[in-house]
Amino acid sequence: MNDINSSVILQDTQSAHAINPVRSELQEATVRLDVKGAYFSFGSHTVLQGVDLKLRAGEVYGLLGPNGAGKTTLMKAMCGRLRLDKGDVRVEGKDPRLDQNVRRMVSYVPQDIAIFPYLTVIENLEIFGQISGLPRRDIAQSVKGMLQKASLGNQAHKLCRTLSGGYQRRINICASILNNPSVLILDEPTVGIDINAREEIHSLLCDLRDSGAAILIATHDLDQAYQLSDRVGFMKYGRIWLEGAPKTLIADHFGEEREIIVSFSSPPPDSGVQLLKEVGFYSIQAPLVWVGRIANSHIDIQTMSDELARSGMFVKEISIRSPDLTSLFMHMMSENESEI
């Protein structure tokens, strides 16, 4: 082995999670939202290139993909805010763009904390209840119920701007689910908050899912997607390339293989890059970090490191881990449009 700080790190990130198994009953559940062949362009830039997506009752769907993949545009179309160039969006079989009552069934939680900072928690919930079309006589009752469910009772009369980020995130979601929507669309709902606040938000979402709502979460938090989602979809270049239950997708893609991550102390020479590519490695933080697959973790790290050094590639660290959603995501991101 080289005299640099080479080490082997074995990771198994999946073992910590209670994985949501693929629920067979979902296959028969009512389709709440159906996107068929959605195309959309901003001028000459095509953002959606034939997206097909179904959200079923009682399902959480994780929408994954890099920035610019078309996730936000797709979500706008789902809310009925965008006229598609081609294809259509149906909520409970109806077009949300044309039917206000259908739009009422869809709630959207933006990535930013979209609440009124100068209003109290209770005032915010009342206002958004009114905006979401709840009958006036039901607003007070719904708000009371929501404050209890989200453990916000003690904060009810405080101005939102004085509350912590975690509380504000919770209110952000509560404001969208007051009217018990059939479809809830969330854009990065837990960004920038601590683990406790995240778990409470997850619990809120699971309650809503259990009540039969269809939930779509666009997130970069793959751990969250793995933990919450019944299905995930990988979106890139305006299309969903891979879709399914997280565990199934990982198993289908990696089988019994493990993932090996090699970090170099200096960029490998061209001949080294060629060699790495030939054995199926791809770079994730080009050109220093390379990822490949191995059949098992019992490999001779010393020999491998020495051989790499002989080819002019000096290893800083080698780690082996069980593949997870992050592995799948990185693999998807490493491939260009023609290779997917």
Next chain:
Amino acid sequence: MISAIFRVMMLGLLRDRAALAMAFALPPMIYVIFAAIFSVTAGGDLSLKIAILDQVHSQTTQRLVKALAKSSDIRTVAAVPENLKAIEDMVRKADIDAGVIIRLDPSFISADHVAPILIVSDPARAIAAPIVTGRLLGVFNEYLPDIVYGRSIADFETKFFKLLGPQRQGLIQALEAIKKETQEKEKQPQQNKTQKTSQLVEQKNILIRNSASATVVYYAGAVGFMFLLFSLIQGAMSLIDERQNGITDRMVSGMGSIGKILTGKFLFLVLQGIVQLSLIFFLAQFFYGVDIVGKWRECLFISIGATCCAASIGLVVATMCKTRQQATTFSNFLVLVMSAIGGSMVPRFLMPPWLQDMSWLVPSAWVIESYNAALWQGAGLSDLALSISLLMILSMVGFIAAMLTLSRSIQS
């Protein structure tokens, strides 16, 4: 939905002390200040400060100095400048508004027709010299009429023919009599002083409906609309915050529509504007005697037109600008230019003719002239119909422009 937006706007305003002060405390305060400043400068109460340098020290010039000191239209400073340079320095330092130099005895006309009195003023206060000249002529007429007549006779002799000995003698006696009479009159009580003065020009004010001065009436509308623009644009800027933090996205994604969001805001801003104008008019009525109560219908309709117009301008600014900072900079520029051209700062009649014509392009002029027409000239609703209609049309155009701009920004 509309009532929800209205409620948000109201709670937001009530909890934002700076916005509250901007909307309801600052405008009446500025109105009081403007009324105090401009009612004096435009009215007849203007009393300029002068210093007198008497280089002749004759009996006549001493009479003139005494008369100027007595005059209530001019304030004479106690300090007596030594020479022309000293008086020029006093003007330059703004210790006085103008300097009066008596360089010849005004009883005589010099051979080269040099004016006996020189008035020195700063070009920055160009209005001071003509006003002091006018006041000086008034003092001559009132306190030294014998000198005025004497100069007229001298002029007559120069331009027409020489008077004969007895004629001249008679005139000199008559002038002496006038001089005595004037000096005796000065000792009498004030009310008898001008009894026998024959005036060449008489002044008469028309249409005095109000006990308030014309300037105070004018600035009620002028200050009112300027601050209406400031505060309503500020209020409409909540839309920028809501767009930035995703509230607008959330609202239009559900039951809301752009039309409903803007209507809720528009209605609140109009109500806020009417309350704001009412505060100024309350002050104008009860502290300055402007007849608002007698013209409440006209005031209400103009106020509705003005607030609708200001609210829609606010919404256009808030939908066009991407950040609050951008909107603040742009709106400050817009309001100041509109207010300056429209007559909120200086009345339009004082502007050059081309600027007066151009000012009709800005709604500030329509609003200010409408209020002035109603409150000063006594115009009725039918006289104001055109300007109120124009304001409403502009409001509609602005509202539609705001809707289209917001719609485009949300789509993208």
